[in-house]
Amino acid sequence: MNEPILITSRDNPLLKRLRLLSQDSMAYRKQGQVWLEGDHLCRAMLARGQRPTTAVFTERGWSDAADAMRVACEHRVLVSESLMAGVSGLESPAGMGFLWDLPTRPAPDPAASTVVLDRLQDAGNVGSILRSAAAMGFGQVLALKGTAGLWSPKVLRAGMGAHFALRLVEGLTLDDLRPLAVPMLVTSSHRGEFLHRSELPWPCAWVMGHEGQGVRPELEAMASRSVRITQPGGEESLNVAAAAAICLHASAAARALPL
Template identity: 45%
Template sequence: MKTITSRDNAQYKDLKHLAGSSQARKKVGQTLLDGVHLCQAYLQLRGLPQQCVVSETALHNPEVGDIVGQLEARHGHVLALPDALYKAVSQVEHGVGVMFLIDTPERAAPAALSVSAVLLDNVQDPGNVGSILRSAAAAGITQVYCSAGTAFCWSPKVLRAAMGAHFVLEIFENVDLAPLVQGSPIATLATSGYATQRLYDVDLRQPVAWLFGHEGQGVADDLLSAARHQVVIPHLGQVESLNVAACAAVCFFEQVRQNQG
Protein backbone atom coordinates (compact mmCIF):
# COMPACT_ATOMS: atom_id res chain seq x y z
CA MET A 1 0.00 0.00 0.00
CA LYS A 2 1.27 3.42 -0.97
CA THR A 3 0.31 6.59 0.92
CA ILE A 4 0.14 10.12 -0.49
CA THR A 5 -0.22 13.06 1.89
CA SER A 6 0.55 16.07 -0.33
CA ARG A 7 -1.87 17.85 -2.66
CA ASP A 8 1.12 18.71 -4.82
CA ASN A 9 1.90 15.08 -5.59
CA ALA A 10 1.76 14.56 -9.37
CA GLN A 11 -0.14 11.29 -9.12
CA TYR A 12 -2.73 12.88 -6.85
CA LYS A 13 -3.15 15.82 -9.22
CA ASP A 14 -3.77 13.45 -12.12
CA LEU A 15 -6.32 11.54 -10.07
CA LYS A 16 -8.17 14.71 -9.09
CA HIS A 17 -8.20 15.98 -12.67
CA LEU A 18 -9.57 12.65 -13.90
CA ALA A 19 -12.33 12.74 -11.27
CA GLY A 20 -13.53 16.18 -12.27
CA SER A 21 -13.22 16.14 -16.05
CA SER A 22 -15.23 14.08 -18.51
CA GLN A 23 -12.85 15.19 -21.25
CA ALA A 24 -9.87 13.88 -19.28
CA ARG A 25 -11.58 10.53 -18.72
CA LYS A 26 -12.26 10.12 -22.42
CA LYS A 27 -8.76 11.23 -23.39
CA VAL A 28 -6.89 8.76 -21.20
CA GLY A 29 -9.49 5.97 -21.42
CA GLN A 30 -9.91 5.64 -17.68
CA THR A 31 -12.61 6.29 -15.11
CA LEU A 32 -13.33 5.93 -11.39
CA LEU A 33 -15.71 3.51 -9.67
CA ASP A 34 -16.77 5.08 -6.38
CA GLY A 35 -18.23 2.96 -3.58
CA VAL A 36 -18.14 -0.52 -2.13
CA HIS A 37 -20.78 -2.06 -4.41
CA LEU A 38 -19.16 -0.99 -7.69
CA CYS A 39 -15.70 -2.04 -6.49
CA GLN A 40 -16.96 -5.43 -5.32
CA ALA A 41 -18.78 -5.99 -8.62
CA TYR A 42 -15.69 -5.09 -10.63
CA LEU A 43 -13.50 -7.42 -8.61
CA GLN A 44 -15.95 -10.28 -9.04
CA LEU A 45 -16.75 -9.78 -12.72
CA ARG A 46 -13.69 -8.13 -14.26
CA GLY A 47 -10.74 -8.68 -11.92
CA LEU A 48 -8.08 -6.28 -10.67
CA PRO A 49 -8.40 -2.52 -11.23
CA GLN A 50 -5.49 -0.34 -12.25
CA GLN A 51 -5.52 1.02 -8.72
CA CYS A 52 -7.63 1.09 -5.57
CA VAL A 53 -7.86 4.48 -3.83
CA VAL A 54 -8.97 4.47 -0.22
CA SER A 55 -9.34 7.05 2.54
CA GLU A 56 -7.56 6.50 5.85
CA THR A 57 -10.85 6.29 7.74
CA ALA A 58 -12.29 3.76 5.29
CA LEU A 59 -9.45 1.35 6.09
CA HIS A 60 -11.31 0.61 9.34
CA ASN A 61 -14.51 -0.32 7.46
CA PRO A 62 -14.86 -4.14 7.29
CA GLU A 63 -16.15 -4.15 3.68
CA VAL A 64 -13.38 -1.84 2.52
CA GLY A 65 -10.86 -3.87 4.48
CA ASP A 66 -12.03 -7.00 2.66
CA ILE A 67 -11.60 -5.31 -0.73
CA VAL A 68 -8.10 -4.09 0.19
CA GLY A 69 -7.21 -7.54 1.49
CA GLN A 70 -8.28 -9.19 -1.76
CA LEU A 71 -6.21 -6.72 -3.75
CA GLU A 72 -3.10 -7.15 -1.64
CA ALA A 73 -3.43 -10.94 -1.80
CA ARG A 74 -3.45 -10.68 -5.60
CA HIS A 75 -0.69 -8.03 -5.71
CA GLY A 76 -3.06 -5.22 -6.69
CA HIS A 77 -2.13 -1.56 -6.26
CA VAL A 78 -3.63 0.31 -3.30
CA LEU A 79 -3.26 4.04 -2.68
CA ALA A 80 -4.22 5.50 0.73
CA LEU A 81 -5.14 9.17 1.08
CA PRO A 82 -5.90 11.35 4.10
CA ASP A 83 -9.64 11.94 4.36
CA ALA A 84 -9.40 15.56 3.18
CA LEU A 85 -7.50 14.63 0.03
CA TYR A 86 -9.85 11.73 -0.69
CA LYS A 87 -12.96 13.92 -0.37
CA ALA A 88 -11.50 16.36 -2.89
CA VAL A 89 -11.37 13.52 -5.43
CA SER A 90 -14.60 11.67 -4.69
CA GLN A 91 -17.78 12.75 -6.50
CA VAL A 92 -19.97 11.00 -3.91
CA GLU A 93 -21.21 12.96 -0.92
CA HIS A 94 -21.02 10.95 2.31
CA GLY A 95 -19.40 8.02 0.51
CA VAL A 96 -17.68 5.12 2.24
CA GLY A 97 -14.22 6.07 1.04
CA VAL A 98 -13.10 3.57 -1.58
CA MET A 99 -12.81 3.82 -5.36
CA PHE A 100 -11.20 1.94 -8.23
CA LEU A 101 -9.29 3.47 -11.11
CA ILE A 102 -10.06 1.34 -14.18
CA ASP A 103 -9.49 1.34 -17.92
CA THR A 104 -12.65 1.92 -19.95
CA PRO A 105 -13.17 -0.71 -22.66
CA GLU A 106 -12.81 0.29 -26.29
CA ARG A 107 -14.90 -1.87 -28.60
CA ALA A 108 -15.55 -1.71 -32.32
CA ALA A 109 -19.24 -2.16 -33.01
CA PRO A 110 -20.13 -5.22 -35.12
CA ALA A 111 -21.50 -4.62 -38.59
CA ALA A 112 -24.89 -6.17 -37.78
CA LEU A 113 -27.08 -7.00 -34.84
CA SER A 114 -27.46 -10.67 -33.97
CA VAL A 115 -28.71 -10.79 -30.36
CA SER A 116 -31.20 -8.76 -28.35
CA ALA A 117 -29.74 -5.30 -27.90
CA VAL A 118 -30.48 -1.74 -26.82
CA LEU A 119 -29.90 1.27 -29.08
CA LEU A 120 -29.81 4.66 -27.38
CA ASP A 121 -30.38 7.64 -29.65
CA ASN A 122 -29.31 10.87 -27.96
CA VAL A 123 -30.42 9.85 -24.45
CA GLN A 124 -28.70 12.62 -22.56
CA ASP A 125 -29.50 12.22 -18.87
CA PRO A 126 -26.84 10.10 -17.09
CA GLY A 127 -29.38 8.78 -14.60
CA ASN A 128 -31.63 7.56 -17.40
CA VAL A 129 -28.76 5.91 -19.25
CA GLY A 130 -27.57 4.17 -16.09
CA SER A 131 -31.07 2.96 -15.24
CA ILE A 132 -31.53 1.58 -18.77
CA LEU A 133 -28.23 -0.29 -18.53
CA ARG A 134 -29.25 -1.76 -15.18
CA SER A 135 -32.64 -2.90 -16.48
CA ALA A 136 -31.10 -4.32 -19.65
CA ALA A 137 -28.60 -6.38 -17.69
CA ALA A 138 -31.33 -7.62 -15.35
CA ALA A 139 -33.40 -8.71 -18.36
CA GLY A 140 -30.53 -10.70 -19.86
CA ILE A 141 -29.70 -8.27 -22.66
CA THR A 142 -25.98 -8.18 -23.37
CA GLN A 143 -25.32 -5.43 -25.93
CA VAL A 144 -25.89 -1.66 -25.82
CA TYR A 145 -25.19 0.75 -28.70
CA CYS A 146 -25.01 4.48 -27.99
CA SER A 147 -25.12 7.34 -30.47
CA ALA A 148 -22.64 10.18 -30.20
CA GLY A 149 -25.24 12.35 -28.46
CA THR A 150 -25.91 9.84 -25.68
CA ALA A 151 -24.41 10.42 -22.23
CA PHE A 152 -20.94 8.91 -21.81
CA CYS A 153 -21.58 5.49 -20.29
CA TRP A 154 -18.41 5.48 -18.19
CA SER A 155 -19.12 8.76 -16.43
CA PRO A 156 -19.44 8.54 -12.61
CA LYS A 157 -23.17 9.34 -12.64
CA VAL A 158 -24.00 6.65 -15.20
CA LEU A 159 -21.83 4.14 -13.34
CA ARG A 160 -23.59 4.82 -10.04
CA ALA A 161 -27.05 4.56 -11.60
CA ALA A 162 -26.20 1.29 -13.36
CA MET A 163 -24.97 -0.38 -10.14
CA GLY A 164 -22.48 -2.71 -11.81
CA ALA A 165 -24.44 -3.48 -14.98
CA HIS A 166 -21.49 -2.23 -17.06
CA PHE A 167 -19.50 -5.30 -16.12
CA VAL A 168 -21.93 -7.79 -17.69
CA LEU A 169 -22.68 -5.73 -20.81
CA GLU A 170 -20.89 -5.03 -24.08
CA ILE A 171 -21.22 -1.28 -24.51
CA PHE A 172 -20.45 0.43 -27.82
CA GLU A 173 -20.27 4.22 -27.91
CA ASN A 174 -20.25 6.87 -30.65
CA VAL A 175 -22.09 4.47 -32.94
CA ASP A 176 -23.88 5.51 -36.13
CA LEU A 177 -27.20 3.84 -35.39
CA ALA A 178 -28.79 4.31 -38.83
CA PRO A 179 -26.87 1.51 -40.65
CA LEU A 180 -27.49 -0.85 -37.73
CA VAL A 181 -31.23 -0.23 -37.83
CA GLN A 182 -31.53 -0.23 -41.62
CA GLY A 183 -29.56 -3.45 -42.09
CA SER A 184 -30.69 -5.29 -38.98
CA PRO A 185 -31.46 -8.99 -39.55
CA ILE A 186 -33.47 -8.98 -36.32
CA ALA A 187 -36.58 -6.96 -35.58
CA THR A 188 -36.00 -3.38 -34.46
CA LEU A 189 -38.62 -1.79 -32.20
CA ALA A 190 -38.75 1.96 -31.66
CA THR A 191 -40.91 3.40 -28.90
CA SER A 192 -43.12 6.34 -29.84
CA GLY A 193 -46.04 8.06 -28.18
CA TYR A 194 -47.63 8.40 -31.63
CA ALA A 195 -47.46 4.71 -32.56
CA THR A 196 -50.65 2.70 -32.98
CA GLN A 197 -49.21 -0.77 -32.37
CA ARG A 198 -49.18 -1.75 -28.69
CA LEU A 199 -46.04 -3.21 -27.17
CA TYR A 200 -48.08 -6.15 -25.86
CA ASP A 201 -49.24 -7.12 -29.36
CA VAL A 202 -45.72 -7.70 -30.75
CA ASP A 203 -44.13 -11.15 -30.69
CA LEU A 204 -40.98 -10.76 -28.58
CA ARG A 205 -40.04 -14.42 -28.34
CA GLN A 206 -37.00 -13.94 -30.57
CA PRO A 207 -34.05 -11.49 -30.44
CA VAL A 208 -35.06 -7.86 -30.94
CA ALA A 209 -33.27 -4.51 -30.92
CA TRP A 210 -34.91 -1.87 -28.72
CA LEU A 211 -34.54 1.72 -29.87
CA PHE A 212 -35.04 4.55 -27.36
CA GLY A 213 -34.63 8.25 -28.01
CA HIS A 214 -34.02 11.66 -26.50
CA GLU A 215 -35.96 12.48 -23.33
CA GLY A 216 -37.92 15.28 -24.96
CA GLN A 217 -37.79 14.68 -28.72
CA GLY A 218 -37.90 10.89 -28.79
CA VAL A 219 -36.29 8.75 -31.47
CA ALA A 220 -35.00 10.67 -34.51
CA ASP A 221 -37.35 10.56 -37.51
CA ASP A 222 -34.95 8.68 -39.80
CA LEU A 223 -34.41 5.94 -37.23
CA LEU A 224 -38.10 5.80 -36.39
CA SER A 225 -39.06 5.27 -40.03
CA ALA A 226 -36.36 2.60 -40.48
CA ALA A 227 -37.47 0.54 -37.49
CA ARG A 228 -39.53 -2.56 -38.27
CA HIS A 229 -42.01 -1.78 -35.51
CA GLN A 230 -43.09 1.43 -33.84
CA VAL A 231 -44.69 0.59 -30.52
CA VAL A 232 -46.49 2.43 -27.76
CA ILE A 233 -46.97 1.46 -24.12
CA PRO A 234 -50.62 2.10 -23.27
CA HIS A 235 -51.04 3.89 -19.97
CA LEU A 236 -53.82 5.26 -17.83
CA GLY A 237 -54.01 8.60 -16.10
CA GLN A 238 -53.43 12.17 -17.18
CA VAL A 239 -49.75 11.98 -18.07
CA GLU A 240 -48.29 12.57 -21.51
CA SER A 241 -45.65 9.85 -21.50
CA LEU A 242 -43.37 7.61 -19.46
CA ASN A 243 -39.82 8.49 -18.52
CA VAL A 244 -37.47 6.82 -21.04
CA ALA A 245 -35.84 4.63 -18.40
CA ALA A 246 -39.25 3.46 -17.14
CA CYS A 247 -40.35 2.83 -20.71
CA ALA A 248 -37.25 0.73 -21.35
CA ALA A 249 -37.83 -1.37 -18.24
CA VAL A 250 -41.42 -2.11 -19.27
CA CYS A 251 -40.23 -3.18 -22.73
CA PHE A 252 -37.42 -5.41 -21.48
CA PHE A 253 -39.57 -7.24 -18.99
CA GLU A 254 -42.42 -7.72 -21.41
CA GLN A 255 -39.86 -9.56 -23.52
CA VAL A 256 -38.81 -11.57 -20.45
CA ARG A 257 -42.46 -12.37 -19.68
CA GLN A 258 -43.14 -13.61 -23.20
CA ASN A 259 -40.03 -15.77 -23.28
CA GLN A 260 -40.71 -17.29 -19.88
CA GLY A 261 -44.38 -17.81 -20.69
Protein backbone atom coordinates in the same frame (compact mmCIF):
# COMPACT_ATOMS: atom_id res chain seq x y z
CA MET B 1 2.02 -8.34 -1.04
CA ASN B 2 3.48 -4.96 -0.10
CA GLU B 3 1.77 -2.51 2.23
CA PRO B 4 -0.19 0.36 0.66
CA ILE B 5 1.73 3.48 -0.30
CA LEU B 6 0.84 6.60 1.68
CA ILE B 7 0.04 9.74 -0.35
CA THR B 8 -0.02 13.04 1.54
CA SER B 9 0.00 15.72 -1.17
CA ARG B 10 -3.08 16.85 -3.09
CA ASP B 11 -0.75 17.61 -6.00
CA ASN B 12 0.18 13.97 -6.39
CA PRO B 13 -0.26 12.98 -10.09
CA LEU B 14 -2.59 10.12 -9.21
CA LEU B 15 -4.91 12.39 -7.22
CA LYS B 16 -4.90 14.96 -10.01
CA ARG B 17 -6.02 12.25 -12.42
CA LEU B 18 -8.75 11.06 -10.07
CA ARG B 19 -10.07 14.61 -9.66
CA LEU B 20 -10.23 14.97 -13.43
CA LEU B 21 -12.03 11.66 -13.88
CA SER B 22 -14.56 12.37 -11.14
CA GLN B 23 -15.35 15.95 -12.19
CA ASP B 24 -15.16 15.89 -16.00
CA SER B 25 -17.83 13.72 -17.59
CA MET B 26 -15.79 13.14 -20.75
CA ALA B 27 -12.31 12.78 -19.23
CA TYR B 28 -12.49 8.99 -19.43
CA ARG B 29 -12.35 9.17 -23.21
CA LYS B 30 -8.98 10.94 -23.18
CA GLN B 31 -7.56 9.10 -20.19
CA GLY B 32 -8.77 5.63 -21.10
CA GLN B 33 -9.62 5.04 -17.45
CA VAL B 34 -12.57 5.36 -15.09
CA TRP B 35 -12.72 6.07 -11.37
CA LEU B 36 -15.03 3.68 -9.53
CA GLU B 37 -15.85 5.12 -6.15
CA GLY B 38 -17.40 3.08 -3.38
CA ASP B 39 -17.70 -0.52 -2.33
CA HIS B 40 -20.68 -1.40 -4.55
CA LEU B 41 -19.14 -0.43 -7.89
CA CYS B 42 -15.84 -2.00 -6.95
CA ARG B 43 -17.51 -5.28 -5.98
CA ALA B 44 -19.52 -5.30 -9.21
CA MET B 45 -16.32 -4.93 -11.21
CA LEU B 46 -14.56 -7.76 -9.36
CA ALA B 47 -17.62 -10.00 -9.68
CA ARG B 48 -17.27 -9.81 -13.49
CA GLY B 49 -13.64 -10.88 -13.41
CA GLN B 50 -12.16 -7.41 -13.91
CA ARG B 51 -9.23 -6.03 -11.95
CA PRO B 52 -8.25 -2.43 -11.18
CA THR B 53 -4.88 -0.89 -11.91
CA THR B 54 -4.91 1.03 -8.62
CA ALA B 55 -6.90 0.73 -5.41
CA VAL B 56 -7.29 3.84 -3.24
CA PHE B 57 -8.28 3.70 0.43
CA THR B 58 -8.67 6.06 3.33
CA GLU B 59 -7.20 4.71 6.55
CA ARG B 60 -10.67 3.82 7.81
CA GLY B 61 -11.59 2.43 4.40
CA TRP B 62 -8.55 0.18 4.53
CA SER B 63 -9.40 -1.14 7.98
CA ASP B 64 -13.03 -1.78 6.98
CA ALA B 65 -12.30 -3.26 3.54
CA ALA B 66 -12.95 -6.90 2.77
CA ASP B 67 -9.92 -9.00 1.89
CA ALA B 68 -11.03 -9.18 -1.76
CA MET B 69 -10.80 -5.40 -1.98
CA ARG B 70 -7.40 -5.21 -0.34
CA VAL B 71 -5.82 -7.75 -2.67
CA ALA B 72 -7.60 -6.69 -5.87
CA CYS B 73 -4.37 -5.31 -7.36
CA GLU B 74 -0.71 -4.75 -6.59
CA HIS B 75 -0.80 -0.95 -6.61
CA ARG B 76 -2.61 0.22 -3.48
CA VAL B 77 -2.47 3.63 -1.86
CA LEU B 78 -3.68 5.25 1.35
CA VAL B 79 -4.93 8.85 1.54
CA SER B 80 -6.44 10.99 4.26
CA GLU B 81 -10.17 11.57 4.51
CA SER B 82 -9.67 15.16 3.31
CA LEU B 83 -7.68 14.10 0.25
CA MET B 84 -10.35 11.53 -0.65
CA ALA B 85 -12.99 14.23 -0.30
CA GLY B 86 -11.01 16.35 -2.75
CA VAL B 87 -11.26 13.74 -5.50
CA SER B 88 -14.71 12.41 -4.66
CA GLY B 89 -17.76 13.03 -6.78
CA LEU B 90 -20.06 12.09 -3.89
CA GLU B 91 -21.64 14.26 -1.20
CA SER B 92 -20.38 11.74 1.36
CA PRO B 93 -17.02 10.48 0.06
CA ALA B 94 -16.49 6.73 0.10
CA GLY B 95 -13.62 5.10 1.94
CA MET B 96 -12.28 3.39 -1.16
CA GLY B 97 -12.27 3.34 -4.92
CA PHE B 98 -10.67 1.64 -7.92
CA LEU B 99 -8.95 3.12 -10.95
CA TRP B 100 -9.69 0.85 -13.92
CA ASP B 101 -8.39 0.77 -17.47
CA LEU B 102 -11.19 0.80 -20.02
CA PRO B 103 -11.04 -2.17 -22.39
CA THR B 104 -10.57 -1.73 -26.10
CA ARG B 105 -13.79 -0.51 -27.67
CA PRO B 106 -15.69 -3.60 -28.84
CA ALA B 107 -17.44 -3.89 -32.16
CA PRO B 108 -21.24 -4.17 -32.04
CA ASP B 109 -22.49 -7.76 -32.02
CA PRO B 110 -25.11 -7.97 -34.82
CA ALA B 111 -26.90 -10.91 -33.19
CA ALA B 112 -27.01 -9.72 -29.57
CA SER B 113 -30.09 -8.66 -27.65
CA THR B 114 -29.59 -4.92 -27.70
CA VAL B 115 -30.73 -1.55 -26.41
CA VAL B 116 -30.06 1.42 -28.70
CA LEU B 117 -29.85 4.87 -27.12
CA ASP B 118 -30.66 7.73 -29.47
CA ARG B 119 -29.24 11.00 -28.10
CA LEU B 120 -30.36 10.55 -24.49
CA GLN B 121 -29.09 13.54 -22.53
CA ASP B 122 -29.78 12.74 -18.89
CA ALA B 123 -27.08 10.67 -17.18
CA GLY B 124 -29.54 9.30 -14.65
CA ASN B 125 -31.79 8.02 -17.42
CA VAL B 126 -28.88 6.40 -19.22
CA GLY B 127 -27.61 4.68 -16.09
CA SER B 128 -31.08 3.48 -15.18
CA ILE B 129 -31.57 1.98 -18.65
CA LEU B 130 -28.25 0.17 -18.35
CA ARG B 131 -29.46 -1.36 -15.08
CA SER B 132 -32.71 -2.48 -16.67
CA ALA B 133 -30.90 -3.90 -19.69
CA ALA B 134 -28.59 -6.01 -17.56
CA ALA B 135 -31.41 -7.17 -15.29
CA MET B 136 -33.65 -8.20 -18.19
CA GLY B 137 -31.03 -10.21 -20.04
CA PHE B 138 -30.01 -7.73 -22.73
CA GLY B 139 -26.31 -8.10 -23.39
CA GLN B 140 -25.48 -5.02 -25.43
CA VAL B 141 -26.11 -1.27 -25.34
CA LEU B 142 -25.31 0.83 -28.42
CA ALA B 143 -25.21 4.60 -27.91
CA LEU B 144 -25.53 6.95 -30.86
CA LYS B 145 -23.57 10.19 -30.98
CA GLY B 146 -25.18 12.80 -28.77
CA THR B 147 -25.93 10.36 -25.95
CA ALA B 148 -24.48 11.06 -22.50
CA GLY B 149 -21.12 9.34 -22.01
CA LEU B 150 -21.71 5.76 -20.94
CA TRP B 151 -18.67 5.76 -18.63
CA SER B 152 -19.19 9.25 -17.20
CA PRO B 153 -19.26 9.44 -13.39
CA LYS B 154 -23.01 10.11 -13.12
CA VAL B 155 -23.91 7.29 -15.51
CA LEU B 156 -21.59 4.94 -13.62
CA ARG B 157 -23.27 5.75 -10.33
CA ALA B 158 -26.76 5.42 -11.78
CA GLY B 159 -25.82 2.14 -13.44
CA MET B 160 -24.91 0.59 -10.07
CA GLY B 161 -22.49 -1.91 -11.63
CA ALA B 162 -24.56 -2.87 -14.68
CA HIS B 163 -21.76 -1.63 -16.93
CA PHE B 164 -19.71 -4.74 -16.26
CA ALA B 165 -22.49 -7.07 -17.42
CA LEU B 166 -22.90 -5.37 -20.81
CA ARG B 167 -21.15 -4.88 -24.13
CA LEU B 168 -21.09 -1.09 -24.38
CA VAL B 169 -20.37 0.74 -27.62
CA GLU B 170 -20.78 4.50 -27.93
CA GLY B 171 -20.28 7.26 -30.46
CA LEU B 172 -22.13 5.37 -33.20
CA THR B 173 -23.92 6.62 -36.30
CA LEU B 174 -27.06 5.29 -37.96
CA ASP B 175 -24.89 3.45 -40.48
CA ASP B 176 -23.28 1.53 -37.61
CA LEU B 177 -26.70 0.06 -36.80
CA ARG B 178 -27.42 -1.27 -40.28
CA PRO B 179 -25.55 -4.58 -39.72
CA LEU B 180 -27.85 -5.48 -36.80
CA ALA B 181 -29.40 -8.85 -37.58
CA VAL B 182 -32.15 -8.68 -34.94
CA PRO B 183 -35.55 -6.95 -35.29
CA MET B 184 -35.46 -3.31 -34.24
CA LEU B 185 -38.37 -2.04 -32.15
CA VAL B 186 -38.98 1.66 -31.54
CA THR B 187 -41.11 3.22 -28.83
CA SER B 188 -43.69 5.91 -29.46
CA SER B 189 -46.12 7.67 -27.15
CA HIS B 190 -48.92 7.93 -29.70
CA ARG B 191 -48.64 5.38 -32.51
CA GLY B 192 -47.87 1.74 -33.18
CA GLU B 193 -49.28 -1.42 -31.66
CA PHE B 194 -49.78 -1.63 -27.91
CA LEU B 195 -46.98 -3.37 -26.08
CA HIS B 196 -49.27 -5.64 -24.05
CA ARG B 197 -50.82 -6.99 -27.27
CA SER B 198 -47.55 -7.54 -29.12
CA GLU B 199 -45.78 -10.80 -29.81
CA LEU B 200 -42.24 -9.72 -29.11
CA PRO B 201 -39.29 -11.28 -30.93
CA TRP B 202 -36.16 -12.50 -29.18
CA PRO B 203 -33.46 -11.45 -29.57
CA CYS B 204 -34.34 -7.92 -30.58
CA ALA B 205 -33.08 -4.34 -30.39
CA TRP B 206 -35.17 -1.81 -28.47
CA VAL B 207 -34.57 1.82 -29.45
CA MET B 208 -34.98 4.48 -26.76
CA GLY B 209 -35.12 8.06 -28.00
CA HIS B 210 -34.20 11.54 -26.83
CA GLU B 211 -36.11 12.69 -23.74
CA GLY B 212 -37.89 15.50 -25.57
CA GLN B 213 -37.75 14.61 -29.26
CA GLY B 214 -38.09 10.83 -29.09
CA VAL B 215 -36.59 8.56 -31.72
CA ARG B 216 -35.40 10.47 -34.78
CA PRO B 217 -37.43 9.78 -37.96
CA GLU B 218 -34.47 8.25 -39.85
CA LEU B 219 -33.98 5.69 -37.11
CA GLU B 220 -37.70 5.02 -36.81
CA ALA B 221 -37.72 4.23 -40.53
CA MET B 222 -35.10 1.53 -39.94
CA ALA B 223 -37.27 -0.29 -37.38
CA SER B 224 -39.42 -3.30 -38.09
CA ARG B 225 -42.09 -2.27 -35.59
CA SER B 226 -43.32 0.71 -33.58
CA VAL B 227 -44.71 -0.02 -30.13
CA ARG B 228 -46.49 2.13 -27.55
CA ILE B 229 -47.28 1.61 -23.88
CA THR B 230 -50.88 1.90 -22.76
CA GLN B 231 -51.39 4.85 -20.41
CA PRO B 232 -54.96 4.77 -19.05
CA GLY B 233 -54.15 7.65 -16.72
CA GLY B 234 -53.88 9.96 -19.71
CA GLU B 235 -50.36 11.35 -19.28
CA GLU B 236 -48.74 12.63 -22.46
CA SER B 237 -45.66 10.44 -22.18
CA LEU B 238 -43.48 8.43 -19.84
CA ASN B 239 -39.96 9.12 -18.66
CA VAL B 240 -37.64 7.30 -21.06
CA ALA B 241 -36.03 5.22 -18.30
CA ALA B 242 -39.47 4.10 -17.08
CA ALA B 243 -40.55 3.29 -20.63
CA ALA B 244 -37.36 1.30 -21.19
CA ALA B 245 -37.89 -0.73 -18.02
CA ILE B 246 -41.45 -1.60 -19.10
CA CYS B 247 -40.42 -2.59 -22.64
CA LEU B 248 -37.37 -4.61 -21.59
CA HIS B 249 -39.39 -6.41 -18.93
CA ALA B 250 -42.05 -7.25 -21.52
CA SER B 251 -39.36 -8.83 -23.69
CA ALA B 252 -37.92 -10.75 -20.75
CA ALA B 253 -41.38 -12.00 -19.72
CA ALA B 254 -42.24 -13.07 -23.28
CA ARG B 255 -38.94 -14.90 -23.55
CA ALA B 256 -39.65 -16.75 -20.30
CA LEU B 257 -43.11 -17.95 -21.35
CA PRO B 258 -43.30 -21.67 -22.15
CA LEU B 259 -43.69 -22.51 -25.85
